[in-house]
Amino acid sequence: MAAKQITQQTFDDVVRENMEDFEMTAEEAVQDAVQQFESQGVNLSIIIKDSALYSNTDDGENSVHPVIDAVQKLTKSIETNGDDQVLENLKLLQKECDIDLAHRCLAGSNNGYPAVFKALSLEKDDVSYLSAGLGSFCSLTKGQPDLIDFAGKELLIDLLKKYKDNPEILELTVRAIRFNCIKHENNRQDFVELKLINLLTELMVECKTSPAIIKEVCMTLRALTQDDDVRVPFGKAHDNAKMIVTEGDALKAILDLCEEYKDNTAVLGELFLTLSCLAVRNEFCQEVMDRGGVNFIINAFQNSLSDKMVVRHALIVLKSLAGNDEVKTEVARLGGIELVVAAMAKHQTNASIAEGACRVLTAVTLRNQDNCSKVVECHGHQHIVQAMKLHPSDSNVQKQACMALRNLVSRTKDFCDVILELGTETLLNFAMNTHKEVHDEAKAALRDLGCKVTLTELWTGQKGTIQ
Numbered sequence: 001m002a003a004k005q006i007t008q009q010t011f012d013d014v015v016r017e018n019m020e021d022f023e024m025t026a027e028e029a030v031q032d033a034v035q036q037f038e039s040q041g042v043n044l045s046i047i048i049k050d051s052a053l054y055s056n057t058d059d060g061e062n063s064v065h066p067v068i069d070a071v072q073k074l075t076k077s078i079e080t081n082g083d084d085q086v087l088e089n090l091k092l093l094q095k096e097c098d099i100d101l102a103h104r105c106l107a108g109s110n111n112g113y114p115a116v117f118k119a120l121s122l123e124k125d126d127v128s129y130l131s132a133g134l135g136s137f138c139s140l141t142k143g144q145p146d147l148i149d150f151a152g153k154e155l156l157i158d159l160l161k162k163y164k165d166n167p168e169i170l171e172l173t174v175r176a177i178r179f180n181c182i183k184h185e186n187n188r189q190d191f192v193e194l195k196l197i198n199l200l201t202e203l204m205v206e207c208k209t210s211p212a213i214i215k216e217v218c219m220t221l222r223a224l225t226q227d228d229d230v231r232v233p234f235g236k237a238h239d240n241a242k243m244i245v246t247e248g249d250a251l252k253a254i255l256d257l258c259e260e261y262k263d264n265t266a267v268l269g270e271l272f273l274t275l276s277c278l279a280v281r282n283e284f285c286q287e288v289m290d291r292g293g294v295n296f297i298i299n300a301f302q303n304s305l306s307d308k309m310v311v312r313h314a315l316i317v318l319k320s321l322a323g324n325d326e327v328k329t330e331v332a333r334l335g336g337i338e339l340v341v342a343a344m345a346k347h348q349t350n351a352s353i354a355e356g357a358c359r360v361l362t363a364v365t366l367r368n369q370d371n372c373s374k375v376v377e378c379h380g381h382q383h384i385v386q387a388m389k390l391h392p393s394d395s396n397v398q399k400q401a402c403m404a405l406r407n408l409v410s411r412t413k414d415f416c417d418v419i420l421e422l423g424t425e426t427l428l429n430f431a432m433n434t435h436k437e438v439h440d441e442a443k444a445a446l447r448d449l450g451c452k453v454t455l456t457e458l459w460t461g462q463k464g465t466i467q
Contacts, residue, residue, distance in 0.1 A: 067096040067099075071111060142179045241278050294334065389427065398431040406441070
């Protein structure tokens with residue numbers, strides 16, 4: 001059931017009523033209002049709850065929220081053509097919106113977007129003015145992609161084309177586009193129609209010496225490949241990923257940039273994550289391998305084995321690429337399996353690395369008995385079991401470990417005994433009974449290991465419903 005919501009005005013009225021009728025202080029009134037609404041199941045995440053705002057001005061009038069005041073000042077300065085005031089008020093609005101989502105929502109519901117859009121539409125060539133406008137645009141629309149209209153999308157695309165020689169404006173423009181693509185399928189489709197993909201892939205080549213722009217472009221490309229808008233039944237994440245690769249030739253551009261930034265782990269991590277989002281077809285995985293991408297990833301992984309961020313990102317991209325059977329073989333040939341096991345041993349207390357390593361081992365052992373043997377030879381099964389012991393409350397680790405263990409024995413029953421002697425049956429039963437979302441994977445692992453499991457026939461064909 002969706003949480004109830006109220007407006008800022010409703011919350012303000014209850015606080016002031018508490019102060020006037022019950023003579024509460026501002027702090028007491030806010031605390032009481034929060035308790036009232038939360039007891040009724042109201043979500044207050046987008047409500048400003050600052051007690052300092054509920055004091056009267058000298059003339060007895062209620063004070064205006066600073067974020068609303070900033071919007072009103074910006075609107076007025078635009079109408080009076082005061083460039084200096086517009087610049088100052090854009091920065092003021094950005095400062096207010098940067099506080100939290102509640103401030104951004106209040107600005108958005110009080111005509112903040114039309115004011116910022118109008119300020120940007122004045123077509124000033126002053127870089128400081130554009131920077132302030134785009135900064136306010138980013139701060140306002142972060143987490144609020146519904147605010148932007150088609151004219152705003154066209155404006156951002158025009159800025160992307162016009163200011164290709166200005167890194168600061170480019171970075172802010174790409175960031176603004178990214179914020180408006182997150183969790184909004186219609187915005188993504190509109191930007192794709194406006195040829196955003198080609199523009200972004202061109203920037204990867206033209207701005208390859210700017211790490212800040214490369215990182216923003218990578219994050220924006222990934223935003224286009226997400227299916228995260230719950231309001232639409234089907235998105236075009238796969239189509240967008242395919243278009244990025246086929247029309248933008250992104251795989252070559254990304255792998256070239258990997259070589260360029262092999263010593264910059266922050267940028268390299270973004271490139272790896274982007275590569276993982278684009279490896280959505282067998283032939284794309286093959287192309288990455290043919291261009292030397294798998295070899296590069298393994299080398300980067302090995303050279304930065306102590307760097308948790310690089311290790312985590314390398315595991316993510318290896319898992320995506322290992323959907324291709326030839327990549328599985330190549331990973332094993334290059335020593336990737338031993339490397340993954342070494343990462344598990346070195347970072348055994350890190351749950352995300354344990355999960356990522358189990359994902360890779362699951363992928364490389366699927367339909368590949370030689371890789372199963374290699375995992376056991378380098379004691380990978382022991383580290384998978386150890387991960388289950390060290391992270392009993394992490395359902396993701398438990399789930400991926402169950403899948404990895406199952407793949408090890410599904411076609412190679414000879415490994416059942418060496419795995420079970422580690423106390424695996426008890427761990428799998430614990431995972432099955434503790435984590436509801438792990439039940440099926442744990443039961444499948446127990447079954448393939450030859451352990452006793454109770455299989456329930458959910459439906460026998462008789463009249464009735466599946467329980």
